[in-house]
Amino acid sequence: MIDREINRDRAVIFGTDAERYDRARPSYPAELVDDLVSLGGNRVLDVGCGTGKAGRLLAERGLDVLGVEPDERMAEVARRHGLIVETCRFEEWDPTGRAFDLVVSGQAWHWVDQQVGPAKAADVLAPGGSFAAFWNRPRYDPEIRVRLDEVYLREAPKLPGDLATVGSGSDDRTPRFVEPIEATGRFTSVEVHVYPWEDTYSRDHYLDRLRTHSDHMLLAAEQRDRLLEAVGDVIAAVGGYLTVGYTTTLIHAVAARREQ
Secondary structure (H helix, E strand, O other): OOOHHHHHHHHOOHHHHHHHHHHHOOOOOHHHHHHHHHOOOOEEEEEOOOOOHHHHHHHOOOOEEEEEEOOHHHHHHHHHOOOEEEEOOHHHOOOOOOOEEEEEEEOOHHHOOOOOHHHHHHHHEEEEEEEEEEEEEEEOOHHHHHHHHHHHHHHOOOOOOOOHHHOOOOOOOHHHHHHHHHHOOOEEEEEEEEEEEEEEEEHHHHHHHHOOOHHHHOOOHHHHHHHHHHHHHHHHHOOOEEEEEEEEEEEEEEEOOOOO
């Protein structure tokens, strides 16, 4: 069971450095965006849109995107990128009768109350519309993983074991989010798709990325600085650049047509 209070606190920590989040966090693979666009329809609701990293990709394809974001600081960055954003937690957001062809949530659905969110997504979808939640999970060269694990065990021993940022631990989000969607009885199908891709980071860019993750942001400043310096030393030792493989997992569900 997800601890809603912890999630609620951590969900709004990203706004303390929204600009860094926007520039440092990874994007999403073009194949995923192609598949989302191919689902049809034009009206998109982006739940937990953050700075608009996912919503902008859809807007660039000509779709009409509305974001819902609990943190005004994140929402303001998304607006500067051209998105329309309403500031509210999705669970409390009033759609005022609006319906959408596609509800997406990139890297954010785990902050939503699973007893409320799936049914609300079904409520705002047009019949036959699609819900799509997706997450990036990093993969590392085994030798790099060993070095990074050593750093985290030494400098931040409470983090390893469930640390998605460096690809350690077990962070398969699929079962715990598929089950609440299916339990609503409001979707005719729920499918899971995966998209492998990779990106290469300079030392500074990678450390910037780590600074945007809530588990790192919550560390004491001195401990975080020691950790990042040590991670930076690992990257410097392999030439100053780090290639990270990603697996983007998509949960796609189709809203049932309502009885007349």
